[in-house]
Amino acid sequence: MPKVKIPTPLRQYAGGNAEVEVSGSTAGEALRDLTERHPELRNHLYTGDGKLRSFVNVYKGDEDIRYLDGQETEISEGDELSIIPSIAGGES
Amino acid sequence: MALKIGQGDLRNIHRHAEEAYPEECAGALVGMDVGEVKIVVDVWRAENTHEEERSRRFLIRPEQVREFEERARERDMDVLGFYHSHPDHPAEPSEYDREHAWPYYSYVIASVTQEGVKDVKSWVLRDDRSGYEQEELVR
Numbered sequence: 001m002p003k004v005k006i007p008t009p010l011r012q013y014a015g016g017n018a019e020v021e022v023s024g025s026t027a028g029e030a031l032r033d034l035t036e037r038h039p040e041l042r043n044h045l046y047t048g049d050g051k052l053r054s055f056v057n058v059y060k061g062d063e064d065i066r067y068l069d070g071q072e073t074e075i076s077e078g079d080e081l082s083i084i085p086s087i088a089g090g091e092s
Numbered sequence: 093m094a095l096k097i098g099q100g101d102l103r104n105i106h107r108h109a110e111e112a113y114p115e116e117c118a119g120a121l122v123g124m125d126v127g128e129v130k131i132v133v134d135v136w137r138a139e140n141t142h143e144e145e146r147s148r149r150f151l152i153r154p155e156q157v158r159e160f161e162e163r164a165r166e167r168d169m170d171v172l173g174f175y176h177s178h179p180d181h182p183a184e185p186s187e188y189d190r191e192h193a194w195p196y197y198s199y200v201i202a203s204v205t206q207e208g209v210k211d212v213k214s215w216v217l218r219d220d221r222s223g224y225e226q227e228e229l230v231r
Contacts, residue, residue, distance in 0.1 A: 008161075008170060009196035043221060044195060055192050057154040064154070085157050087174050088142070089189040089199070090116060090149035091181040 002075045004034050005082040013040035027058055028071030030081055045083070057084045094228040095172070095198045095214045097121070097132040102212065102231065104135050109177035109204040115146040118176040120160045121198060122169050129230065130172045130198060136160060138174075149188075150176050173198030173214075180205055183213040185224050193217040198227055 001021040006014045014020055015038065022037070024030035031052075035042045045056050052058070058065045059082045065073040075081065101121075108117045118140050123133035138160075142151040152174065164171050174197060178186075183203040185193070193199060195217050203211040215224040 007194075009194040012196060055194075059154075082158075084154040085194055086154045087118065087138075087152040087157060087194070087197075088150065088192040089118075089176055090142075090145075090186060091178040092148055092186050092188065 002030055002077065002079045002081065004030060005080060007083050007085055009085065010041060010044055010083065013044065014038045025074060025076070026069075026071060027060065027065045027073040027075060027081060030075055031058065031071075055086045055088055057086055058082070059084055093216065094129045094230050095121075095132065095200070096129050096230040097200075099231060101132050101135045105175050105200065105202055105212065106209040108137055108175075109179075109202040109209050112140070112177060113204050113206065114179045116140055116142075116148065116150040116177050116179060118150040118152055118174060120152075120157075120164075120171050121173045121175060121200060122160070122164045122167075123172050125170060125172060132172060133169055135175065136163075147179055171197075173200065175200035175202065177202045177204045177209075183211040185215050190217070190221070190223065193221075193224075195219060195221075199224075200229075 003019050022030045022033040024033050119137045121132045123131045138152040140150040141153050142149040183201040199215045202209050214227040214229050216227050
């Protein structure tokens, strides 16, 4: 099964796991399966209208899926997706 | 939860905030989470890669976050959170900060003016993302 690597700040919502095995043949399906297994992740990954939050980045290997086929990016058995934070903010 | 940070690391955050003024600075807090307290062992500067309005915005790209995590792991440490500065604004998180925040991480904010850093506070996002809890800074 493909795996999703969970960053430190989200592990508490994924049963403390650094890595979760998921099913799915695209990145979108894998993420959906992940949030079905661990529903508490949803609010931190997606906005209210179901879009991936802008500071949540999903990589297949070393590549951001935004520069591949996005949610449609194909994944297979041995693939590893990583959720990687970008950190943003500002004073107003 | 409390954040223990030594004078040397705090001084480095002050210096970074003052050098970057009037733009915002940002960096990583690295160390050990021992349960009740997160212990900062080092602070690493990040590049503020926000394309515009860097006096009120900062961005640390995922590639750099990943690099920080790998560097921390090589030293048996973790990324505990991030610091950034608020030029001419208080050390309180803004709505924009909240929208972009991750849970668990400590967010250290330094209020800085032309005269230097005036205040430093640390914040942690609530589980339901509704706001922040202030975190005790142990020096």
